[in-house]
C-alpha cells in the first residue's frame with residue numbers, strides 16, 4: 630500500500646522578518662501539496678500580512694488542532710492552524726524584540742509537541758532571529774540547543790548545512806569567535822564526523838567521502854602556526870580511520886580550510902566537517918545562497934530551515950527570494966516520509 634504523504638508543519642518565523650512573506654510565496658509558487666500534507670501554524674493576522682506583502686492569496690482550510698491534520702478530507706489544500714502568539718500592535722517589521730522571540734519559541738514548542746505526539750512528521754521553520762529569542766527568554770546559544778533540550782537529546786547534535794550534494798557539519802556553532810578553539814576536542818570531531826556520515830548514508834549517498842577541515846591557516850603549517858591540527862584534529866581523523874565502517878575509507882584530513890571546499894565542489898567529498906560557523910557558511914553561501922538549507926542534525930525528529938536569516942533590511946518589501954525555503958521544505962518532506970514508521 631502506498632504511504633500517505635508526510636505531514637509537514639510550516640511556521641512563519643520571526644514576525645518582523647521575511648518569514649511570513651516567504652511562506653506565502655512558497656505556497657503560491659511551488660507544488661508543496663504534491664510532496665506533503667501541509668499545515669501552517671501561527672498567528673492568522675501574520676499569515677494574512679505575509680500574503681499581502683508577497684501579493685498572493687493562498688487558499689487554506691482551517692483546522693482546530695494538530696490532531697485534525699491527518700483526518701481532514703482534502704489534503705491537497707494546505708491546512709491552517711491558528712496559534713495566537715503575538716499582537717499586531719507589538720510588531721514593527723525589521724525590528725528585533727523580545728515579544729517576537731517569545732512568539733517564535735511558543736510556536737516551535739507547539740510544533741515539537743505535535744511531532745512527538747505523532748501528528749506531524751517534520752518541521753520546516755521560516756527564519757527566526759536568535760537575538761530576539763535570547764531577549765525573549767531562550768537560554769541557549771541558538772534554537773538547535775533549545776530543540777535538543779526540549780526533546781531530551783543526550784548525544785552529539787549540530788547543524789548540517791546542505792547545498793544539494795555538499796553537506797557540512799560543525800564542531801562549534803553560535804559562539805564568539807574568540808572562544809572557538811575551546812570547543813575543539815578529539816571527541817567532538819569524531820562525533821560530528823560520525824553524525825554526518827550516518828546522515829549521508831540515510832539520505833542515500835552510497836560511498837560518502839568526508840573531509841575534516843583544519844583550524845589554523847594552511848593547516849597550522851606543520852605546527853609553526855598553531856598546534857590544533859597536530860594535537861587534536863589529526864588524532865581524531867586517525868581514530869575515525871581506524872574504525873570499521875560499512876563503506877570504504879569515509880574519513881580524510883585534516884585539510885586547509887581555504888581550499889577544501891574547491892575539492893568538495895568538484896565532487897571529491899560529499900561533506901566537510903568544519904571547526905566553526907563561518908568556516909563552512911561563507912563557502913556554502915557563496916556557492917549557492919539561494920539554495921542553502923540548514924538541517925538540525927542529531928535530533929529525533931526532522932527539522933529544516935533555509936540557510937539565510939530574517940533579512941530585516943528587506944522584510945516587508947516583497948523582495949525576498951523563496952528558493953532556499955523551497956529547498957528546505959523539500960528536504961523536510963523527504964525526511965518526514967523516510968522517518969515515518
Ligand SMILES: NC(=O)C1=CN([C@@H]2O[C@H](COP(=O)(O)OP(=O)(O)OC[C@H]3O[C@@H](n4cnc5c(N)ncnc54)[C@H](O)[C@@H]3O)[C@@H](O)[C@H]2O)C=CC1
Pocket residue numbers: 647755756757758759760761923934935936937938939940941942943948949950951
Ligand atoms: N533559518 C534561520 O532561522 C536562520 C536565522 N538566522 C538569523 O537571522 C538573523 C539575521 O542574520 P544575518 O546574519 O543578518 O543574515 P540574513 O540571512 O538575515 O541577511 C544577510 C543578507 O542577506 C540578505 N538575504 C537574506 N535572505 C534573503 C532572501 N531570502 N532573499 C534575498 N536576500 C536575502 C539580507 O537582505 C541581508 O542583506 C540572525 O538573528 C540570525 O541568527 C540566520 C540564518 C538562518
Ligand SMILES: NCC(=O)COP(=O)(O)O
Pocket residue numbers: 757772788906910923934936937
Ligand atoms: N536557524 C537556523 C540557523 O541559524 C542556521 O543558520 P546559521 O546561523 O547556523 O548559519
